[in-house]
Amino acid sequence: MSKSPGPDRKDRIAVGALAGAFGVHGEVRLKSYCADPMAIADYGPLHTEDGTSYSQIVFTGQAPNALIARVQGIISKEQADALKGQLLYADRDRLPPLEDEEYYYSDLIGLAVQDTGGNALGTVRAVHNHGAGDLIEVIGSGKSATILLPFTRAVVPTVDLAARRIVVDPPEGLL
Amino acid sequence: MSRSVWKGPFVDAYVLKKAEAVREGGRNEVIKIWSRRSTILPQFVGPTFGVYNGQKHIPVNVTEDMIGQKFGEYSPTRTYYGHAADKKAKRK
Numbered sequence: 296m297s298k299s300p301g302p303d304r305k306d307r308i309a310v311g312a313l314a315g316a317f318g319v320h321g322e323v324r325l326k327s328y329c330a331d332p333m334a335i336a337d338y339g340p341l342h343t344e345d346g347t348s349y350s351q352i353v354f355t356g357q358a359p360n361a362l363i364a365r366v367q368g369i370i371s372k373e374q375a376d377a378l379k380g381q382l383l384y385a386d387r388d389r390l391p392p393l394e395d396e397e398y399y400y401s402d403l404i405g406l407a408v409q410d411t412g413g414n415a416l417g418t419v420r421a422v423h424n425h426g427a428g429d430l431i432e433v434i435g436s437g438k439s440a441t442i443l444l445p446f447t448r449a450v451v452p453t454v455d456l457a458a459r460r461i462v463v464d465p466p467e468g469l470l
Numbered sequence: 471m472s473r474s475v476w477k478g479p480f481v482d483a484y485v486l487k488k489a490e491a492v493r494e495g496g497r498n499e500v501i502k503i504w505s506r507r508s509t510i511l512p513q514f515v516g517p518t519f520g521v522y523n524g525q526k527h528i529p530v531n532v533t534e535d536m537i538g539q540k541f542g543e544y545s546p547t548r549t550y551y552g553h554a555a556d557k558k559a560k561r562k
Contacts, residue, residue: 310555328553338556396561400554421551422559427530427544429559445518445529446559449498454561466518467499469529 307342307384308401311335316375317363323375324361325352325383332362338385343378398454407460408433411452416463416470422446433463442470479509479538492517502527506542521545 314324327335333354335341340350351367369375390399400422408416408431417435424430429446444450444465453462473480482505492501493513502520515534520527521541528545536544 308555309553328555330555330557334556390556393558394560397558398561400557400559403559404554422554422557423549424559425528425530425544425546427532427536428562430529431559440526443526443529445531447531447562451561467497468502468520469500 306387308387308390308399309382310338310341310385311383313343313366313375313378313381313383314361315379316372317358317361319372321365321370321372321375322355322363323366323369323378324358325364325366326361335362335383335385336364338389341383341385343381343383345381349383396448398456402456403431403454403461405459406454406456409460409462411462411464416442419461431461444469479511481505481508481511485541486511486513489514489517500527500529503541506540506545508541510536510539510541512537523547 310329311325311327314326316322317324325335327333329335336352336354339352340348341352342348349366349368353365354362355365356363369378393399403419403422406419408418410416415436417433417438419431420434420441421432422429423432423443430443431446431451432441432443434441444463450465451461451463455461485503485505485508488501488503492499500518500520502522504522506521510532514532515537516532519530519532519541521530521544523545524547530541530544
């Protein structure tokens with residue numbers, strides 16, 4: 296356990312949360328937000344909002360909706376209970392490298408969306424996958440309604456992470 | 471009890487008509503449908519359908535492995551915003 300700057304940095308991503316104590320021997324209930332729940336242990340050190348870092352997580356079992364783990368620095372039930380609800384953040388550069396045409400949701404969220412004519416359409420609010428491919432949810436500035444666009448090369452020909460923008464060419468009837 | 475085989479898969483007639491029209495026209499447009507109960511047939515593979523979820527049309531790119539399912543299975547009626555964490559999107 297160590298102290299470091301908090302999670303209000305863009306290079307940190309929430310990967311899980313502490314959900315209280317499990318038993319009386321310092322084990323914690325851990326909620327993982329990762330695609331593979333066990334992968335959260337590979338992204339250490341994990342940081343909490345108050346800047347505390349936990350470098351080692353060892354899974355000891357499973358509970359309903361949570362993993363049971365021993366976290367370095369947490370040795371009592373009181374310590375574990377005190378951390379209940381704390382989000383755990385991983386450094387962005389701890390995530391594994393991506394293949395071609397793969398993007399982390401966290402990299403896409405917040406990008407500016409333009410059409411092929413350069414007109415601003417809004418920003419990416421979320422990325423969904425309902426089983427028929429990835430969809431980006433775009434929200435226009437000052438609007439409450441969102442539009443969903445398939446994340447395909449035909450509809451999203453340009454993803455420029457450096458310039459923080461994507462260019463979309465939606466088919467008729469989507470906008 | 472499952473549906474009798476002799477009846478064939480159920481599809482609302484207007485879905486077939488719209489898909490046929492778009493295929494013949496060769497236009498790049500979303501086929502808006504309200505029929506969540508229609509079965510996905512082999513002739514639907516390729517175009518993008520906008521399947522109504524009670525609020526808006528969710529784009530569904532139909533692929534071969536979706537044949538035999540219903541359109542509604544790919545257009546959820548409730549939205550869940552989880553944490554992005556390490557989830558990846560692949561541009562196809």
